[in-house]
Amino acid sequence: MPDTFTPDTPEQVRDAIAWAVSEESPLEIVARATKRTIGRPMQTANTLDLSGLSGIGLYEAEELICQAGPGTPLAEIEAALTAQNQRLAFEPMDLGVLLGGGEGRQSIAGVFACNLAGPRRIKDGAARDHLLGFTAVTGRGEIVKSGGRVVKNVTGYDLSKLVCGSWGTLAALTDLTFKVLPMPETETTLLLHGLDELTAVTAMSAAMGSAHDVSSAAHLPDGIAAGGVSGVATALRVEGFAPSVVARVAALTDELARFGAEITALEGEVSRALWRDLRDARPLAEPRERAVWKLSVAPMAGPRVVAAIRPLVAECAYFYDWAGGLVWLAVPPRGDAQADVVRGAVDAVGGHATLIRAAPEVRASVDSFHPQPAPLAALSTRVKKSFDPKGVLNPGRMTAGV
Known part of the structure; x- marks a missing residue:
């Protein structure tokens, strides 16, 4: 029977991962699990639930910084920022409606681990550009710290850029420090x-x-x-x-x-x-059985990608964000969610396609994240092995067999 570990201190997170390493028993890493259905379904023996590491530990509005535990609800952080007339400038997405889990439930760790930014990304950058520092436990069972409370505090490798977008495959975040900005009038x-x-x-x-x-x-x-x-x-x-x-x-x-x-x-x-x-891609939330793709290309290439897909995929629906560089695309739930057609159109112009919503059997057979060129895939594998040599953290979520 799979177990769920619910630590409430970083040391307990370390102990849980160290045990998983010693037993070579893989863990699913979640904070509030709102994005659990993105990526390949994982066959993990146990779950490491970080929701107990919750709460705003530091908020210095005059310094434009905030620090919080990984399980802190984004709604709690945004409420605190709003009270000081501030915000997270990168406009973090809430995929609860699209994925069927309900809105307002995601955690701050999920925001940064998945690096999903909203429409303002083209002006203010992605989530990774706003993470100043973090503490985490790697797949070696070691506590690591990177960055700090100021932008210029980064020396050596900027690991904040690395963990953002890693979807919990490199380390379990236990503390995050990020910058905030004033809200426009x-x-x-x-x-x-x-x-x-x-x-x-x-x-x-x-x-x-x-x-x-x-x-x-x-x-x-x-x-x-x-x-x-x-x-x-x-x-x-x-x-x-x-x-x-x-x-x-x-x-x-x-x-x-x-x-x-x-x-x-x-x-x-x-x-x-x-x-x-x-x-939040709400225009494509219904009907729920449709698969939904997130396509990132050069802005002027967006219409070309759609023009290549539409003749081959009946009843598709879409809209453009990021000045045309982001195409949200919904397709009928048949076969492989039109992966060959979608990725072929994206590859023709350069970019990547991420499968955000699909049935479990589709996600088990289709790469949810765009396949990397061989040299980049080899580098990603080496990075994964350096952080998680036994492959105990979210194994296979982003790439089969990794």
């Missing part, structure tokens, strides 16, 4: 109506390259609705102090007039609702 979203996809990507690139500090850019094709917006619409978000936002929106509207689209605006909470839906 207001925001406005411009909607350009009726643009075809190639023109929309051109308009988004023009907006992002302008002097008006656009923080997010997305495009909704026909049939996709989000935050009360329906119909073909290209969305551009401008944030900051109210007078600045007014001036920048007016100038941006003038610059975009050359695209010939009707332009309307969303203000305040209406704008925020749109970007929350796009952040």
Whole structure:
């Protein structure tokens, strides 16, 4: 009978992993398990549940830093930041609705371990760019620490960049320190109506390259609705102090007039609702049986990828984020979730495709994470072995047999 270990100190985490190493008994690493269904299903003997290491240990609003245990709910952290008019600038995604687990349940460790950022990523960077330091237990059963409380504290190898996006396969996080930023006074979203996809990507690139500090850019094709917006619409978000936002929106509207689209605006909470839906891929949450892909390519290549997929995959649905560089794609739940077609289209332009939602039998037979070129795969294997030589941490989740 599999056991669940629920430590409440870093030392207990170390002891649990050391035992797993001595027994060569693999562990599934979870904090609040909201993303458990992403990646290959794992055949682990036991579970290491980090939810007991919870709570905000340090929050210095004037220094723009926060430290918390891995099991701390993101909602708790965001509530504390909001009270000080601050935020996590990279806009962490909440995949609870898409994955069927309910919203507002994810942990801060899951946010950084999976490195999933929202629409503001193209301006403020990914989750890994905001992690200042961490303490963790490796697959050797050793406690390690990297970074600290200031940006310039990194010396030697920047391990924060390495553990972000490792999905719990390198180490079990026991403490995280990250930077926070002030919340903007207001925001406005411009909607350009009726643009075809190639023109929309051109308009988004023009907006992002302008002097008006656009923080997010997305495009909704026909049939996709989000935050009360329906119909073909290209969305551009401008944030900051109210007078600045007014001036920048007016100038941006003038610059975009050359695209010939009707332009309307969303203000305040209406704008925020749109970007929350796009952040969490809610337009593709239903019907639940569809498989959902996250495609990352160069922004101008987004429409080319979709154009290669649509003739071969009937009834697919999609929308663009990150100015066209992120394509959320839902496909019918048949066969291999159209993995050959999707990855072939992405490989033709360069990029990667991640299977975010699919039935367990599909995830068992299809690589959820984009296969790496042989030299990079060999390097990843060496990194895995250096952190986890016995392969006891989330074995096989990202790559079969690793």
